[in-house]
Amino acid sequence: MLVPKGCLGKGPPDGKLAFFNWRGKVVRDFTVLAYDAYSEAFPEPFSFADPLAGVGARSIRVALECKKSGHLFVNDVNPLAMEAARLASQRNGVHGKMSFHAEEAGLFLAELSGRRERVDIVDIDPFGTPAPYVEPALRALKDGGLLSVTATDTAILCGIHPQVAFRKYLGVPLRSEYCVEVGLRLLLAMVVRKGLAFDMAPRPLFAHADQHYMRVYCSFELSASKANLAVGHLGYVLHCFKCGHREASPSAKERCGRCGGTMQAAGPLWTSDLHDSYFLKRMSASAREGPFLRFLTILDRASSEVGLPPYFFKLPKLTAALKSPGHSPSKVVEELSKIGYRAAVSSVDPQGIKTDASIEEIIAILKASNP
Amino acid sequence: MLVPKGCLGKGPPDGKLAFFNWRGKVVRDFTVLAYDAYSEAFPEPFSFADPLAGVGARSIRVALECKKSGHLFVNDVNPLAMEAARLASQRNGVHGKMSFHAEEAGLFLAELSGRRERVDIVDIDPFGTPAPYVEPALRALKDGGLLSVTATDTAILCGIHPQVAFRKYLGVPLRSEYCVEVGLRLLLAMVVRKGLAFDMAPRPLFAHADQHYMRVYCSFELSASKANLAVGHLGYVLHCFKCGHREASPSAKERCGRCGGTMQAAGPLWTSDLHDSYFLKRMSASAREGPFLRFLTILDRASSEVGLPPYFFKLPKLTAALKSPGHSPSKVVEELSKIGYRAAVSSVDPQGIKTDASIEEIIAILKASNP
Numbered sequence: 001m002l003v004p005k006g007c008l009g010k011g012p013p014d015g016k017l018a019f020f021n022w023r024g025k026v027v028r029d030f031t032v033l034a035y036d037a038y039s040e041a042f043p044e045p046f047s048f049a050d051p052l053a054g055v056g057a058r059s060i061r062v063a064l065e066c067k068k069s070g071h072l073f074v075n076d077v078n079p080l081a082m083e084a085a086r087l088a089s090q091r092n093g094v095h096g097k098m099s100f101h102a103e104e105a106g107l108f109l110a111e112l113s114g115r116r117e118r119v120d121i122v123d124i125d126p127f128g129t130p131a132p133y134v135e136p137a138l139r140a141l142k143d144g145g146l147l148s149v150t151a152t153d154t155a156i157l158c159g160i161h162p163q164v165a166f167r168k169y170l171g172v173p174l175r176s177e178y179c180v181e182v183g184l185r186l187l188l189a190m191v192v193r194k195g196l197a198f199d200m201a202p203r204p205l206f207a208h209a210d211q212h213y214m215r216v217y218c219s220f221e222l223s224a225s226k227a228n229l230a231v232g233h234l235g236y237v238l239h240c241f242k243c244g245h246r247e248a249s250p251s252a253k254e255r256c257g258r259c260g261g262t263m264q265a266a267g268p269l270w271t272s273d274l275h276d277s278y279f280l281k282r283m284s285a286s287a288r289e290g291p292f293l294r295f296l297t298i299l300d301r302a303s304s305e306v307g308l309p310p311y312f313f314k315l316p317k318l319t320a321a322l323k324s325p326g327h328s329p330s331k332v333v334e335e336l337s338k339i340g341y342r343a344a345v346s347s348v349d350p351q352g353i354k355t356d357a358s359i360e361e362i363i364a365i366l367k368a369s370n371p
Numbered sequence: 372m373l374v375p376k377g378c379l380g381k382g383p384p385d386g387k388l389a390f391f392n393w394r395g396k397v398v399r400d401f402t403v404l405a406y407d408a409y410s411e412a413f414p415e416p417f418s419f420a421d422p423l424a425g426v427g428a429r430s431i432r433v434a435l436e437c438k439k440s441g442h443l444f445v446n447d448v449n450p451l452a453m454e455a456a457r458l459a460s461q462r463n464g465v466h467g468k469m470s471f472h473a474e475e476a477g478l479f480l481a482e483l484s485g486r487r488e489r490v491d492i493v494d495i496d497p498f499g500t501p502a503p504y505v506e507p508a509l510r511a512l513k514d515g516g517l518l519s520v521t522a523t524d525t526a527i528l529c530g531i532h533p534q535v536a537f538r539k540y541l542g543v544p545l546r547s548e549y550c551v552e553v554g555l556r557l558l559l560a561m562v563v564r565k566g567l568a569f570d571m572a573p574r575p576l577f578a579h580a581d582q583h584y585m586r587v588y589c590s591f592e593l594s595a596s597k598a599n600l601a602v603g604h605l606g607y608v609l610h611c612f613k614c615g616h617r618e619a620s621p622s623a624k625e626r627c628g629r630c631g632g633t634m635q636a637a638g639p640l641w642t643s644d645l646h647d648s649y650f651l652k653r654m655s656a657s658a659r660e661g662p663f664l665r666f667l668t669i670l671d672r673a674s675s676e677v678g679l680p681p682y683f684f685k686l687p688k689l690t691a692a693l694k695s696p697g698h699s700p701s702k703v704v705e706e707l708s709k710i711g712y713r714a715a716v717s718s719v720d721p722q723g724i725k726t727d728a729s730i731e732e733i734i735a736i737l738k739a740s741n742p
Contacts, residue, residue, distance in 0.1 A: 104481075104484070104485040106481050106484065106485060106507075107481045107482065109481075110507070111481075114474060114478025132568065135507075167567040167570075193541065197538050197541075228535065228538070231534045251625075253625065
């Protein structure tokens with residue numbers, strides 16, 4: 001199902017009235033899997049707030065497809081978009097569990113938190129940066145709630161305008177071949193840090209990305225002591241553009257331990273795991289049941305990443321420098337594992353190798369298996 | 372006048388109903404001077420929002436004493452406090468220009484911004500950290516508006532709990548003899564950075580502190596390009612606990628340029644001026660007119676600080692190390708000026724010397740003038 005039943009062919013949305021993102025299908029598919037995984041442990045249906053709902057595609061899918069969806073607060077500042085969403089909800093028979101609002105997103109969320117109608121899940125999916133909406137979203141979240149956040153300003157997160165990244169994401173990005181992973185970690189760190197200021201301790205659950213978006217899922221528990229501990233998961237990814245060495249560090253060190261060159265520091269960003277193993281297992285189980293079998297590859301790769309360093313090595317970049325032909329990523333992972341390293345194919349880049357081996361050791365393997 | 376006419380003796384506040392901070396008098400005196408200085412250039416009266424108003428002491432003084440005070444939105448989540456404020460406003464004859472609200476502060480501010488009743492000045496004066504209120508306050512501000520922010524968690528800003536400082540103020544503090552100045556710069560940087568995320572470029576106007584509070588005044592102009600430039604005013608204060616050398620730097624360098632020891636980095640914080648010279652001139656002019664003559668010393672010291680580095684040297688600390696008797700701060704400033712350095716007595720510490728001279732040069736002067 002590309003979009004909610006009846007929401008496209010016969011009724012709204014009309015492109016002239018409000019924005020409907022065709023490319024958002026995969027993101028919405030993952031949303032359904034993630035919310036199902038999150039709510040599995042709940043006895044009660046979960047409440048949901050969608051402050052930047054557009055024509056409501058995500059909300060209607062959550063209402064229709066999530067096993068435990070309860071009341072949904074759907075909001076868009078554009079009343080025409082809300083009319084379209086209301087009509088679509090009626091055609092899909094889910095209008096009974098939805099309320100529609102046409103407020104500025106920050107005010108809508110402040111009303112949920114100020115009047116103590118806090119919800120289990122809030123989703124932030126704006127055009128561009130989500131930075132202005134994260135604080136109000138956290139305020140609208142129940143203790144233990146889940147926040148999902150999409151960024152579509154991927155060029156900023158990948159380091160094209162470092163000042164803008166510093167302003168929106170509270171940290172310095174890194175223009176490198178693994179900028180997508182660094183971008184995801186900057187995005188997550190921004191979300192986490194806004195929570196930490198409210199004594200909300202984070203538990204990152206899942207993150208994914210492609211060229212057009214980066215998206216993180218993180219739950220939060222009210223605990224000042226756990227929030228203090230979480231500060232230890234924020235740090236820097238250091239990269240030496242002279243020799244290609246990279247490392248994670250709690251502070252922004254200046255010298256490369258391998259060649260003595262200058263290290264460029266990205267961060268502060270989230271240096272621990274982007275994914276939670278148990279959460280991924282539950283997402284995979286849901287994916288096997290439904291029409292989402294093709295997502296198992298990404299979920300499996302995400303599982304293999306857990307415990308590995310916060311960066312990857314891009315094979316074509318290494319082989320080009322060696323003037324060697326292409327290598328199979330899974331073969332390289334196998335070779336690294338054989339000699340005792342942990343390694344996995346990156347979930348955000350099929351040509352990316354995540355490993356605790358150093359760049360020398362990877363190059364040695366590439367040379368050894370050079371035809 | 373200790374508190375607004377009639378607000379204390381005959382009527383509210385009753386300590387049992389709501390909180391009234393006796394120690395807040397000096398802070399409120401400065402507030403009147405600063406708002407007068409800010410609004411001088413305006414042809415129209417300024418609007419004002421006081422989201423954490425308590426029994427309204429500040430709002431009533433602004434209404435009574437500021438030359439151009441217009442409509443005042445007064446809010447406290449405690450309806451009893453608002454009753455006291457309303458009564459006090461009636462006794463003082465200023466209820467006509469005030470509206471009273473009893474909402475959670477974030478919701479109250481979101482309503483101002485969401486319904487486009489944005490105001491010229493917002494004041495944030497909570498018990499403890501102002502961190503959770505700064506974003507909503509910025510949203511409620513008109514383009515070019517002024518935000519004044521008080522922090523009373525001075526121990527956090529002075530580095531007693533660095534993790535908590537990192538969570539609330541987005542940066543690392545420094546436990547040193549000039550921690551008050553570093554704390555002010557961390558507080559300002561937090562306020563500035565939350566504005567930068569909204570493309571709001573800051574203009575710091577005035578900052579002051581004592582043992583119980585730190586307070587900053589900063590105006591904001593909507594401009595993404597100016598916001599990018601402002602990123603350059605954020606950096607680090609580096610301190611060597613081995614030799615006492617200190618410096619400002621755009622990045623967190625590790626080695627002391629003087630003795631090779633390890634530098635401790637505080638920041639990111641605001642490394643440029645805390646005060647605006649022209650603004651201080653206007654505050655001083657108001658102070659000369661009114662009953663605030665005794666504030667001229669602090670305002671004059673603040674003026675002398677402009678252009679000097681973001682730290683100071685505490686005389687008793689230096690003389691104790693030298694086992695020398697006390698020196699007069701103004702005498703040391705004079706000596707430094709004689710040999711071509713810029714120097715001033717710190718506005719936040721009468722024993723603090725701000726100068727572009729190094730610690731060696733200050734010590735040389737102390738030794739030379741040793742009785």
